[in-house]
Amino acid sequence: MLTREQLNILCDIAGLDHVLTQKSDRICYSYDATQQQFLPDVVVHPGTATEISRILQFANQNHIPVLPRGAGTGFTGGSLPILGGIVLGLSRLDRILEIDEENLVAIIEPGVVTADFQKAVEKVGLFYPPDPASLKVSTMGGNVAECAGGPRCVKYGVTKDYIVGLELVTPTGDIIRTGGETMKGVVGYDLTKLICGSEGTLGVVTKIIAKLLPKPEAKKTMLVLFDSIDGAANAVSAIIRNKIIPTTLEFMDARTLECLRRSTELDVPNSANAALIIEVDGDIEFLDKQAEIISESIKALGIVDIRIASTDVESEKLWEMRRAVTGALRQVRPQIYNEDICVPRSKVPDMIRKIDSIAQRYGIPIVNFGHAGDGNIHVCIMVDISIPGEKESAEEVVKEVFSETLKLNGTMSGEHGVGITKAPFISMELEGNTVDYMKTIKKALDPNNILNPGKMFPSDVNS
Amino acid sequence: MLTREQLNILCDIAGLDHVLTQKSDRICYSYDATQQQFLPDVVVHPGTATEISRILQFANQNHIPVLPRGAGTGFTGGSLPILGGIVLGLSRLDRILEIDEENLVAIIEPGVVTADFQKAVEKVGLFYPPDPASLKVSTMGGNVAECAGGPRCVKYGVTKDYIVGLELVTPTGDIIRTGGETMKGVVGYDLTKLICGSEGTLGVVTKIIAKLLPKPEAKKTMLVLFDSIDGAANAVSAIIRNKIIPTTLEFMDARTLECLRRSTELDVPNSANAALIIEVDGDIEFLDKQAEIISESIKALGIVDIRIASTDVESEKLWEMRRAVTGALRQVRPQIYNEDICVPRSKVPDMIRKIDSIAQRYGIPIVNFGHAGDGNIHVCIMVDISIPGEKESAEEVVKEVFSETLKLNGTMSGEHGVGITKAPFISMELEGNTVDYMKTIKKALDPNNILNPGKMFPSDVNS
Known part of the structure; x- marks a missing residue:
């Protein structure tokens, strides 16, 4: 607990209105998507980098933990105040400071919601590709801290590929600038990329310089249902062998499709054991050619059904299947351990088989979907912790899934980070x-x- | 100087044949492209990461500097043994260990020459884009240490954008692995990107995992001569506004063209005051459309001549003009201070004007060419140090160029690094x-x- 005197110092720095000490307020900052809960001693909403600098200096003098927090959508507890202390809410730093259409860069503050940023740049014909599922809620600061990914990353890369400069308050309270507005720069160490994905442990980001692209003219979406996971995996390889890197290559495995059949009205044929949502973007004339090449290259791979969207509305309809997954899963089991392993692309079918065998051995259902293009699988371990022993079993399952992932030269996390859960x-x-x-x-x-x-x-x- | 006993230890570690102590041998490792010279005490060519680890442990115990060295093509002295010590030649670590066509990654050792690596992956239809001018000589280890760039970076990014994992011997002699073979990974800090561009100060790279792309089907090259630098700069903006990011957007300024007119037989019209080499790559059918869009979007910008290549041979002919630059400059003045500033793309004309004015003020010719697409200008300050006072003037010129660069939110180095010169x-x-x-x-x-x-x-x- 902080003393009254310490709280007064924080009020002096950030202003009385921006320091929350009531339990009812603090509870709002005690959890994230892990569904774990730790109560902070105080929540402060600073308005400037200088205030953050002073808070960190104060925290160093008094040995009080500081937890920077965006929108709290993380899956691994990166923003949880596990040791109490000061939650540093960054929502007041929410300005888009500049969109430089000539040089394709933007300068923003960390509290800007990712979707708002995307909309703002798209309004002037530009494009910020990273698209984590949480983008309507999550903030750019959180995206930088965790190096957020998303379906479009197979073509466009992850958050760090678009961050070229930062303003940062160091753990000891210095304000530093890394990188800059130029597309190249090799003066000193690349601190920008070191900070991206460092999960708020090396500094508090107070300004972000992001690289933008011209917005692609159009996109084309295809939903392909396969009779086997191997068919879907071979399709991914065949497409890339034909020199096409689609914008998205999302897959769903047999168990995911089964959940959709059970819990939704969507048209999922019984013979379908895997699905791919393939989206290409770019020049409008060129898209038809790409779609043709894709159809041709995958036609021998056990296709149950192929649906191609011609309009944005039709495209949204195809995406419904992918978007319905999370809701459908919740109807099967109350708790989901959502892992996000990543293996070399060609190892996806092997990995799915390993996971199926683990699921069978422990009698715990696991469904797999995610980003087949970059081998990033969302492994959803479906748990009912009211069943005695199931929590413990699920923890063993997680460990076994990680162990098999690493045997295939994979990583435990493609997007979510380490935090406390990993x-x-x-x-x-x-x-x-x-x-x-x-x-x-x-x-x-x-x-x-x-x-x-x-x-x-x-x-x-x-x- | 190392003692006989110390040299014996090095011979024990790396083998007698791989330890060079003769002055005539050491001289070969005393210089790089800066034309500065510092003699090392000893040159060692280790064969394994374990040997490097032992050498670093020995160097720590004895406080002897260690200078990892690739091909010594750097422009800023990154590999120069300015304090003597041990030059660690990495040429024996020159194997391409794996090219994984399915997952588009390769594992190589640091001594592999960049061009050899590119040829090896192109043979199987893949593509490693970074293309520093030194690529026929420079090695991948050096490219990683300096985060090498090149003309193609405007579309494809720089070296660090393709390095996904490393094996590294730390300064204290530990062998560590960073990143991995997956396209995504957020477990721990991104040490891979921290090492890229750290100029050999944070570890010795002993293995490199590089990401590859499918090789583009074809390319199309255009050489456009403009009556003004503004025309060329506006052309760059217009092309990008039309949603085309060319593979290369190389420019030459009026003084560069003047040198070419004087020293070569190339056809450079007198009215041309700037040139752009624009290259696009990708699907063969699509290239014609892109070339049309480009021609259309730049036609009102004061074009003196436009030359479009239809074959690889014609393309090579257009590139001759760019390739002839270095030779032509050497005929004007004996010494060249080759800087590589980078400014936001739209600031290139402003920067060229500032440089012209500095050149005039000091009476020292400066020519500018480079990568207009990313604002990376090679500023060649042409010096004759036999003229009394000219060396000192040139040093003032460098400082003024940097100062003006920074005023335009630029950086002193887009590609070459800091080393000792910056x-x-x-x-x-x-x-x-x-x-x-x-x-x-x-x-x-x-x-x-x-x-x-x-x-x-x-x-x-x-x-």
Whole structure:
């Protein structure tokens, strides 16, 4: 607990209206998508980088943890105040400061909602590709902290590929600038990319310089239902072999389709055991040619049905199947452990088979869907924790899924990060020396372990 | 100087044949493209990461600087042994270990020559885009250390955009692995991108995992001569406004064309004051359409001549003009200070005007060419150091060019790095706090300052 005097200092820095101490207020900042809950001692909503700098200096002097927080949509607990302390809400820093149409860059504050940013740049014919599922709620600061991905990343890359500069308050309260507005720059270390995906442990982002693209003229969406997961996986390979990198290559496995059949009115043929949503974008004339090449290259791969959208409305209809997944799953089991492993693209069918076998062995249903184009599978382990022993079994399942992922040269997380949920497993993926190199950086930059302590690295490592 | 006993230890580690102590041998490792020279005490050519690890441990125990070296083609002295010590030649680590056609990744060693790597992947229909001018000589390890660029980067990005994993010997001799073979991965800090462009100060790269693309089907090259630099700059904007990001957008300014007129037989009309080489690649049918859109969008911008290649041979002919530049410049003045500033794309004409005015004021000819698409200008300050006072004037010119670059929100280096030549100027671009953040990382990871000491940061900062 902070003393009255300490709270007064925070009020002096951020203003009385921006310091929340009531329990009812603090509860709103105690959870995220992990459904875990930790109550912060105080929530502060600073208005400037200078205020954040002063808060961090104060926190260092008093050894109080500081937890930067965007919209709290993370799946791994990156914003949870597991040790209490100060939640630093960044929602007041929500301005789009500049969209430079000539140089295709934008300068924004971290509290800008991702979808709002996308809409703003699209209004002037530009394009910010990363599209995490949470984009209507999540903020750009959170996206940078976690290096958010999304379906379009197979063609366009992830958040860090679009971040070229940052303003950052360091863990000890310095305000620094990294990168800049130029498309190239090699003066000093690339701190920008180091910060992207560092999960709020190395600094508080207060300004973001993002690279933009011209908005593609049009898109074309296809939904293809296959009789086997191998058919879908081979389709992915065949498309890329034909020199097409689609905007999205989303897949759903047999169990996902089964859930959709059971819980929705959608037309999912019984013989379909896998689905791909393939979207291409670009020049309008060229799209038809691409669609033809795709249809031709996958036709021998056990197609049950192929549906091609000609209009935006039809495209939205095809996407309904993918969007209905989360809702459909919730009807099967009350809790879902949502993992986001990533394997080399060609290993997706092997991985699905391994997961099926784990699911069978433990008697816990697991459905798989996600981004086949980059091998990023959302493994949904469906749990009912009211069944005795099921929670423990599910935890074993997670561990086995990670273990099989790593055997296939994969990673435990393609998008969601480590946070607290994957921290206990980090040493399965990273060797001790590699973790030590990271820890050395963290310790040097945050000697008092103030910023997001206990996250990413196992707690013994981080203390 | 190393003692006989110390040299024996190195021979024990790397083998007698791989330790060079003769002055005649050491001279070969004493210089790079800066034309500066510093003699190392010894040159070692290790054969494995384990040997490198042992050498670094030995160097830490004995406080001997270690300078990893690729092909020595750098422009900023990144591989120069300015304090003597051990040059670590990486040429024996020259294997292409794997090209995974299914997953579009390759695993290579740092001593592989960039062009050889490109040829190897192109043989199987794949594509590694970064194309520094030195690619026929420079090695992938050096490209990673400096984050090499090249003409194609405007469309495809720079070296770090293609490096997804590394094996690295840390400054203290640990062997670590960063990233991996997956296209996404957010477990721990992104050490891979931190190492790219860190100029050999944070570790010795011993293995590289590179992302590949499908090789574009064809390309189309256009050479456009304009009556003014504004015409060329507006053309760049117009092309991008038409949603085309060409593979290359190389420009040459009036003074560059003047040099070509004087020193070559090439057909450079007198009324041409700027040139653009525009290349697009991709689907063969689509290229004609793109060329049409480009021609149409730039036709009102003061075109003196437009030449379009239909075959590879014709394309090579158009590129001759760009390739002849370096040779032509050498005929004008004996020394060239080759800077590589980068400004926001739209600021290129402003920058060229500023440079012209500096050149006039000091009476030193400066020619500008480079990558207009990303605002990366190769500023060639042409010096004859036999003229009394000219060296000093040229140094003032460099400083003024940097100063004007920074006023336009640019950077001192888009491709070449800091090394020793730009280290004295780093505080013009980076604020003290930012340099401190970088220094903190360097100091934590290399407490004895063994790896490439005195590079990047001003010497007082690095000691």
